[in-house]
Amino acid sequence: METRGKPQHILQLSEEQRDRFVGSFDRVLSDIDGVLWSMEYTVPRAVDGYAALQRAGKEVSFVTNNSVRTMEQCLRHFEKLGLQVAPEQVWHPAQSIVLYLRDIQFEGLIYIIASAPFKAVLREAGFQLLDGPNEFIEESYQSLAKTIFDHQPVRAVIIDVDFNLTSPKLLRAHMYLMRNPECLLIGGATDRLLPVAKGVNIIGPGPFASILVEASGRQAVTLGKPGRELGELLIKHLKIAEPQRVLMVGDMLAQDIQFGRQCGFQTLLVLSGGCSLEQLQAETSPDLLPDYYADSVADVAQLLGETPKAHV
Amino acid sequence: MSLSKNLKELHGADRQRFLDSFDLVFCDCDGVVWYPLRDFIPGSARALAHLQSLGKRLTFVTNNSISSPEDHIEKFARQGNLKIEEHQIVHPAQTICDHLKSVEFQGLIYCLATAPFKQLLQAAGFQLAQESGPVVIKSLRDLHEAIFDGEPVQAVVIDVDFNMSAAKLMRAHVQLQNPQCLFLAGASDMLIPFGQGEIIGPGAFINVVTESVGRQPVVLGKPGDALRQVLLQRHPDIPPQRVLFVGDSLASDIGFARASGYQTLLVLTGGTKATDVSRLPANHPQLPDYVADCLGDLVDSD
Numbered sequence: 380m381e382t383r384g385k386p387q388h389i390l391q392l393s394e395e396q397r398d399r400f401v402g403s404f405d406r407v408l409s410d411i412d413g414v415l416w417s418m419e420y421t422v423p424r425a426v427d428g429y430a431a432l433q434r435a436g437k438e439v440s441f442v443t444n445n446s447v448r449t450m451e452q453c454l455r456h457f458e459k460l461g462l463q464v465a466p467e468q469v470w471h472p473a474q475s476i477v478l479y480l481r482d483i484q485f486e487g488l489i490y491i492i493a494s495a496p497f498k499a500v501l502r503e504a505g506f507q508l509l510d511g512p513n514e515f516i517e518e519s520y521q522s523l524a525k526t527i528f529d530h531q532p533v534r535a536v537i538i539d540v541d542f543n544l545t546s547p548k549l550l551r552a553h554m555y556l557m558r559n560p561e562c563l564l565i566g567g568a569t570d571r572l573l574p575v576a577k578g579v580n581i582i583g584p585g586p587f588a589s590i591l592v593e594a595s596g597r598q599a600v601t602l603g604k605p606g607r608e609l610g611e612l613l614i615k616h617l618k619i620a621e622p623q624r625v626l627m628v629g630d631m632l633a634q635d636i637q638f639g640r641q642c643g644f645q646t647l648l649v650l651s652g653g654c655s656l657e658q659l660q661a662e663t664s665p666d667l668l669p670d671y672y673a674d675s676v677a678d679v680a681q682l683l684g685e686t687p688k689a690h691v
Numbered sequence: 692m693s694l695s696k697n698l699k700e701l702h703g704a705d706r707q708r709f710l711d712s713f714d715l716v717f718c719d720c721d722g723v724v725w726y727p728l729r730d731f732i733p734g735s736a737r738a739l740a741h742l743q744s745l746g747k748r749l750t751f752v753t754n755n756s757i758s759s760p761e762d763h764i765e766k767f768a769r770q771g772n773l774k775i776e777e778h779q780i781v782h783p784a785q786t787i788c789d790h791l792k793s794v795e796f797q798g799l800i801y802c803l804a805t806a807p808f809k810q811l812l813q814a815a816g817f818q819l820a821q822e823s824g825p826v827v828i829k830s831l832r833d834l835h836e837a838i839f840d841g842e843p844v845q846a847v848v849i850d851v852d853f854n855m856s857a858a859k860l861m862r863a864h865v866q867l868q869n870p871q872c873l874f875l876a877g878a879s880d881m882l883i884p885f886g887q888g889e890i891i892g893p894g895a896f897i898n899v900v901t902e903s904v905g906r907q908p909v910v911l912g913k914p915g916d917a918l919r920q921v922l923l924q925r926h927p928d929i930p931p932q933r934v935l936f937v938g939d940s941l942a943s944d945i946g947f948a949r950a951s952g953y954q955t956l957l958v959l960t961g962g963t964k965a966t967d968v969s970r971l972p973a974n975h976p977q978l979p980d981y982v983a984d985c986l987g988d989l990v991d992s993d
């Protein structure tokens with residue numbers, strides 16, 4: 380049986396450990412927010428880490444839970460930082476849901492609670508969406524009934540981040556799930572809390588998806604990290620034959636590290652985002668403990684820069 | 692086979708013994724006295740009049756603050772020909788108002804509830820915070836404004852809000868980071884009977900805040916512990932076993948009442964079906980002592 384030690388800082392590895400680590404993976408799956416940038420800051424020299432990984436022949440893809448921005452916005456942000464990233468390299472819940480729905484040959488109406496860019500991805504892929512109400516309802520049970528009782532044949536409910544999420548939307552989604560036992564429940568981002576600034580968290584999308592899970596008694600198909608179905612999708616579409624030769628990099632224990640562990644990937648936590656060293660040290664669940672940690676992805680550049688070239 | 696006694700099967704001396712076993716009745720309204728927000732359920736007015744004529748004290752314990760106490764009283768009079776007074780109606784807006792007075796609360800309140808609920812607090816002299824930021828949130832900047840730009844508050848109150856929103860809950864969560872800020876909740880049902888089934892109730896939204904903040908609210912609606920204490924203190928002269936609690940919800944009424952040691956009667960005119968009861972094992976905390984098809988069965992014994 381594999382025994383795992385305490386997470387090791389990648390710059391505190393012995394030369395031998397370092398060589399073994401660097402040679403142990405071919406592919407890197409990396410989170411974006413809190414790793415490269417956040418709402419308020421850019422992580423210094425994080426791009427150097429990815430440039431070094433690419434020079435070392437590692438294949439880099441990004442797996443984010445953030446579908447609130449458009450792909451164009453995301454790629455432009457990479458470019459501004461001096462990193463060339465192709466659209467195929469970026470995975471986000473809206474697009475993963477499109478792939479999943481195509482894989483299962485889904486046909487029919489979808490009721491969706493999500494941001495405008497998220498909905499645009501599904502519409503462009505040809506799916507038929509219902510949403511709303513997009514304004515506040517009159518305060519009465521009559522108007523609530525009119526809003527939530529709807530007989531359209533909805534075959535999937537999708538929930539991700541929606542800045543304008545309201546209770547009538549959740550109640551309406553719950554009705555579709557109760558009316559049709561075959562109706563799928565599909566979730567994207569799962570974060571319980573979202574760090575928006577140092578020490579400031581806001582409620583994330585996870586608790587709202589959980590309301591639907593608990594009220595309907597239905598399991599959700601989760602295509603954001605740490606969803607099992609996202610892992611299966613990635614492994615299939617990236618043709619990952621040896622999960623242990625994949626390194627998952629991220630700043631969130633419950634999303635990135637748990638996801639990586641679940642998929643059988645190696646895991647590297649960076650302390651540039653939503654998790655502090657104290658939080659890492661206080662973590663006891665083996666499902667949430669990374670193999671390695673670093674102050675930021677910039678440390679990876681240093682790690683690789685000092686690696687002998689002879690390594691193949 | 693249900694472990695609860697069916698009222699219809701109580702005859703003669705058994706029925707008399709049952710009627711003699713309580714002095715006070717706590718009675719839910721929606722789904723028990725009347726169909727939610729509609730007419731009286733046949734037989735319930737007669738049953739309530741019968742209880743009054745037997746000298747039983749009657750208090751209505753409802754989670755509905757959407758209708759004002761005046762509306763309730765008028766409905767009792769007009770549809771049921773029953774004279775009910777304001778002090779006989781216990782509902783979250785009032786219990787929260789009483790609680791705020793009892794702690795001599797001063798300051799601003801962020802209140803997520805319906806207009807009648809808010810009006811009751813304002814009429815009692817409490818100040819409520821305004822919503823901040825745009826109505827439709829188009830960007831992270833808008834969201835930031837909605838969450839962070841409002842005035843700081845000293846209490847957060849959550850009850851039924853037809854337009855509960857993520858942004859409101861996020862603002863509540865941010866305010867509750869201040870350990871001095873009071874956290875009060877009214878109706879806390881996870882699910883509410885509505886139409887042919889159940890809809891998500893206010894409890895689900897309260898839980899989002901509770902889990903995010905890591906702090907429990909004082910819950911002054913059913914099935915809250917603080918409300919249980921309020922009810923126990925209302926009639927200190929009557930021992931709990933001489934109280935009959937009547938409701939239509941296993942979680943919000945029966946489980947709630949059993950925790951206080953009251954006798955319990957579940958009526959099947961609301962959100963619970965007979966099979967929901969017969970499924971319960973003997974030691975289940977939501978198992979009612981008695982079951983009836985409707986409140987009218989308190990009178991009819993044929």
